[in-house]
Amino acid sequence: MAKEPKTAIIPTREDDYPEWYQQVIKAADMAENSDVRGCMVIKPWGYAIWENIQKNLDQMFKETGHKNAYFPIFIPKSFFEKEAEHVEGFAKECAVVTHSRLEDDGTGKLKVAGKLTEPYIVRPTSETIIGASFSKWVQSYRDLPLLINQWANVVRWELRTRLFLRTAEFLWQEGHTVHSTKEEAQIETKQMLGVYAQFAREYLAIPVVEGEKTEGERFPGAVNTFTIEAMMQDKKALQAGTSHFLGQNFAKASEIKFQSKNGEIEYAWTTSWGVSTRLIGALIMAHSDDNGLIIPPRISPEHLIFIPIYKNEEDKVKVLAYIDGIVNEIKPLRYHDEKIRYNIDDRDMTNSEKGWYWIKKGAPLRIEIGPRDIENNSVFVGRRDKEPKEKQSYSVKDFTGQLIQMLDEIQNNIYQRAMSFREKNTFMIDDKDQFYKFFTLKDTEKPEIHGGFVNAHWCGCNECEEAIKGDLKVTIRCIPLDAKEESGKCIYCGKDSKKRVLFAKSY
């Protein structure tokens, strides 16, 4: 008999965090590497999480007045060249389409043929191709604001990839809006950052810091870039979403002009904002434990899993009938306006194997039901926010009565746990030596989990930021929106500073 391991996931977070991450994905059967370099296959359990992210975010976009549309995956090279910084930022990591056909080369193999007169870039982001359409759509101030979102896949030819966090192809949404005034575009940029922050907190149960990127970390071509930054369980930061105020840069590049009320032709003001399948990576690393994935109920593909327990066909029939009765009571219930998502797992497997299967997949509630429960009119409930063995019996009445509340409790617990982890690992540091010591590894052979979020003063110059990055690989994640005016000295050069900024190592 195989000896029972202490944890379902090997190694643990403590032992080898990056490997743990991979193993959680594998154990939950969310995704796998494909035969295409750097591209992942998103499997049903992972995709179902993405669908829930899409569904809820999409609703939030619609509520803020945005409409969905779809633009081509190919961008003519010349479009891309229109915004200088944009080219600079993306040129190195693009897939380029140069041919349109395959022909038999005479030996039974295929050779490329039909060279295109102008190469197409597979979109790494769509500002330029969408801008081309927008320039036609926008004529008058009456056409504005134009509030468009696209759900799409994009390609960035990354050299090093990791499932969900960085893949050569990934799924995302990109919002693109056009406004008649600078102020309105700035408000839009902040509004959408707020939508992302709210979504991260309420649905993904991930606390995030909202802030502005420094010049060095800005989106290529943007005037301001705003971000939500989340802390992972290895104390590194993950950029979970960005919102850009593009000024008139892209309007000028794409000739997005309109006639104002007083008859003048003006360049418009644009924004863009996006979140990607990386959110799933954030979800995994923010919440999961050494027994596998933990999914907040509001985003989980299943809310509860029934595990029927029986020894023979006769019991099986009874147990399944009993479960049906409970299901009928659950069906009318609504959890945040949605039906309860449940699964009756009557596969031909041992009970404990099923239990662990769903623990590893992160299902919020496991309901085990056997003949004993039928006698007592009860259910036996395991919660994913608690230890696997810590299960509790409820009467059916109490269970169905408290189910909604229980799901909310799990959601809150997960959020609070992530929040207190972040608070415990966020510090204010004013001394340079202490700052350096804080971010320095003790064991470079086998890197331990170290560091955290540090709020420290910064003079605002690029040189200090670069120097710290060079020395420690620590970057300014953002200038938090809620940073207070406070006089201090730059952590690197000692010059005067008025604000603390957020430093961390990041993904």
Added chain:
RNA sequence: CGGGGUGUAGCGCAGCCCGGUUAGCGCGCUUGAUUUGGGAUCAAGAAGUCGGAGGUUCGAAUCCUCUCACCCCGACCA
């Protein structure tokens, strides 16, 4: 693209240095029996172009040359 490493059954690996029957092991899978409220046991079975091409040899997973792919560390990035 620099530096290091690995390709052997679905997955994880041993064998290679020092060439020699029918290429093993663990997990998983299939079947049967016994089990069954907590990650079962026993038995039988299926499954391998040893990454690819070429070479050396009576004989290559093993030695040589070339090649492809992947992983890790750097630079770059949602």
